[in-house]
Amino acid sequence: MSRAETRRPVRTPSPLWTFGLLRSELSITFRRWRTLALLGVLAAVPVLVGVAVKIETSDGSSFGGGGGGGEGPAFISQISNNGLFLVFTALAATLPFFLPMAVGVVAGDAIAGEASAGTLRYLLVAPAGRTRLLLTKYATVIAFCLAATLVVAVSALVVGALLFPVGDLITISGTRIGYAEGLGRAFLIALVVAASLVGVAALGLFVSTLTGSGIAAMATTVGLLITVQILDQIPQLDALQPYFFSHYWLSFADLMREPVYWDDLTRNLGLQALYAAVFGSAAWARFSAKDITA
Amino acid sequence: MAPIDSDDNRTAGEGEDLRSGRRRAARYVVPVAVMGVAAATIGLVPAIADSGDPDLPKVTAEQLIEKIAKSDVEQLSGTVKITTDLGLPDLGGLESGLMSGMSGAPGAAGGGDGSAADPSAKLTELVSGTHTLRVAADGPDRQKLSLLENAAEYSLIHDGKDVWGYDSKSNEVYHSTASESAGQPEKEAPATPKDFADQALKAVDDTTSVTVDGTAQVAGRDAYRLVIKPKQEGSTVGAVSIAVDAKTGMPLKFTLTPKSGGAAVVDAGFTQVSFAKPDASTFDFTPPKGAKVTEGDEMTGAPEHEREAARGDVAEELDGLEVIGEGWDSIATFDTGGQGLPTASAGGDLGGFLGSFGDQVKGDFGSGTVFKTRLVNALITDDGRVYAGAVTKDALVKAADAAR
Known part of the structure; x- marks a missing residue:
């Protein structure tokens, strides 16, 4: 901040202040050991998958012995032919639980963690306003969604390129695309996966405003996540399932069709936006009127 | 608001508490309103989109049937949603196992010998449930039919003399030449509304009433609705409704409702269709590196024996x-x-x-x-x-x- 600004008699928060707040939130979040450990675990998943596939196919056979195949996460049978598929497999393997769990931990901690550490009231002493603080917290969680997804994708890309051949790849529709376009699609898929986590992030933030205990908020968010995933498997609930935030998660694979099949992708993004709007505003309703005692 | 304030002044605080409580509750109107707007949008948008059947010049049933017959659509691409509900008990995997057994092919579920990419095994999956298909055609020599699955796809590509089946889930390829497999792969199982419509129109004779029942919008195109009803009492078929594209005469939607009422037994319709020439790369297929390729001829090994034997049995049984x-x-x-x-x-x-x-x-x-x-x-x-x-x-x- 410039000197002129700090000398103003009445300090009205400048727009830049928000970015200052966001920057400090980001650096606090990403410097935590907990966050680094989560990212480390996420980065290890592609390594594990890659090494496992490499060992199984080292005798020249294709994955699953070629007999019927089709088991395991999506795209796994193609990894040994093209390392780029490891990105898709790793994302498909981490999206159901690992990624949203990490997001749930960070989102659940956002408000409740500050409250239980007794630092929330100091944050509110700063002339930022509760709404702005909440928005900053949410932006930080979304930044974490993106970072976590990119960690998985980049780790998978590197491991895939080291262990397996790379080159032109075959889309799941059977057409051939160049490696550059494949990389582009991989990046797009990473963005879609990150966007798929926006709903869980909003849910976690809302839960975080309800309680003063960081652990309780994380546990509730992850518990809700697992409950929804289980309910999504029960065929009798198929009327409700299109409204579960996790229902269209695997639609990111539709980006690998030629031409891309957009129906489920747009449904997924719309659903995530809806969850963000509903639970974001609920978190605002709760947080802006909450008694801050800690 | 904060506890310190309310400690100072208790009597004034109570009234304030009530008011601030109300104000707090009022804030929750926002998420509820967001949910309400979303629910209304989800409920109303399809209703608005559905309303208003297009105004089209009147045609007789004969003219419409003739239009279907004359339809010479050679180039199209689109998405077909097909739902079949025969009322068979849902046997899950057993069912598909039986189905592939019935078609006489060594299906993926049937045994390790067969290829997961064998078309006859794959297309019998259409017999039950809801499936999304993609079709593309460019003249009689080039067609593609893809069955969209979860994070995977089964494609059947007919390009000139080659017929390729590619199962992306297992990364297996099935290959045969067109002359052997009797031309068009689509003919193995009816999948598009046109296939179904052809079947239904074959049955049209004097035991049938055929009427044009207004118009409809299918996949964003104006269409006539042709309704075929059996006149005879004993039939379980209630009605067959075919939506025929007003411009090209191409059947866009086929619905077969049973006389007993309830959901349609077969409902196949385009959700999106275009009559432009599909991209040439759509029909290009070279087996991916490392994919297991099963040649159609190889399939005539042991399994073909069984198949012939099975066919023989059936033929014997069906003698009378x-x-x-x-x-x-x-x-x-x-x-x-x-x-x-x-x-x-x-x-x-x-x-x-x-x-x-x-x-x-x-x-x-x-x-x-x-x-x-x-x-x-x-x-x-x-x-x-x-x-x-x-x-x-x-x-x-x-x-x-x-x-x-």
């Missing part, structure tokens, strides 16, 4: 096949050779198991078991005759009585 009645009421009948349930020869246990699905009936012909689906019923008499058709149970019993 005759058709009773005409039109929609026609009933196929044949003698299994005095053995009650034909499946009893495959194994007594299985016979008993199948028997538990059926209803026992008695008539002048003796007694037997009726197996019911929502469309096709079959009567197997205890002395081994089989009567089957898209007719009611009563019509089957009547036919059996008459044959006696």
Whole structure:
């Protein structure tokens, strides 16, 4: 901040202040050991998958012995032919639980963690306003969604390129695309996966405003996540399932069709936006009127 | 708001608490309103989009049928949603196993020998449930049919003399040449609304009433609705409705409703269609590196023997096949050779198991078991005759009585 600004008699928060707040939130979040450990675990998943596939196919056979195949996460049978598929497999393997769990931990901690550490009231002493603080917290969680997804994708890309051949790849529709376009699609898929986590992030933030205990908020968010995933498997609930935030998660694979099949992708993004709007505003309703005692 | 304030002034605080409580509650109006708007949008948008059948010049049923016949759409691409509900018990994996067994092909579920990319095994999956297909065609030589699955796809590509089947889930490829597999791969199973419509129009004769029932919008295109109804009483078919594109005469949607009411037995329609020439790369296929390729000729090894043997059996069994009645009421009948349930020869246990699905009936012909689906019923008499058709149970019993 410039000197002129700090000398103003009445300090009205400048727009830049928000970015200052966001920057400090980001650096606090990403410097935590907990966050680094989560990212480390996420980065290890592609390594594990890659090494496992490499060992199984080292005798020249294709994955699953070629007999019927089709088991395991999506795209796994193609990894040994093209390392780029490891990105898709790793994302498909981490999206159901690992990624949203990490997001749930960070989102659940956002408000409740500050409250239980007794630092929330100091944050509110700063002339930022509760709404702005909440928005900053949410932006930080979304930044974490993106970072976590990119960690998985980049780790998978590197491991895939080291262990397996790379080159032109075959889309799941059977057409051939160049490696550059494949990389582009991989990046797009990473963005879609990150966007798929926006709903869980909003849910976690809302839960975080309800309680003063960081652990309780994380546990509730992850518990809700697992409950929804289980309910999504029960065929009798198929009327409700299109409204579960996790229902269209695997639609990111539709980006690998030629031409891309957009129906489920747009449904997924719309659903995530809806969850963000509903639970974001609920978190605002709760947080802006909450008694801050800690 | 904060506890410190309310400690200072208790009497004024109570009124304030009430007001601030109300103000707090008022904030929750926002998420509720967001949810309400979303629910209204989800509920209303399809209703608005559906409303208003297009105004089209009137045509007679004959003109419309002629239009379908003259339709020469060679280039198209689109997405087809197909839902079949035959009312078969949902047997999950067992069902698909039986289906692939029925088609005489070594299916993916059937055994390790077969290829997961074998078209005949794959397309029988369409027999039950809801599936999304993509079709593309460019003239008689190049077609593509893709079955969209979860994070995977099964593509059947016909390009010139080559027919490729590619199963992305298992990364397996099936290859044969067009002359061997009798031309177009699509003919193995009806998948597009046109295939179904062709079948239905074959059945049109004097036992049928054909009318044009207004217009409809299908996949964003104006269409006439052709309704085919059997006149005969015994048929289980309630009505067949075909939406015909007003411009090209191409059937866009096919719906078969049973007389018993309820959901359609078959509902196949384009959700998106374009009559532009598809991208040439759509039909290009080279097997991916490392994919297991099964040649159509290789399939004629051991499995083909079984298949031929099976076909022989069926042919023998169907030797006495005759058709009773005409039109929609026609009933196929044949003698299994005095053995009650034909499946009893495959194994007594299985016979008993199948028997538990059926209803026992008695008539002048003796007694037997009726197996019911929502469309096709079959009567197997205890002395081994089989009567089957898209007719009611009563019509089957009547036919059996008459044959006696």
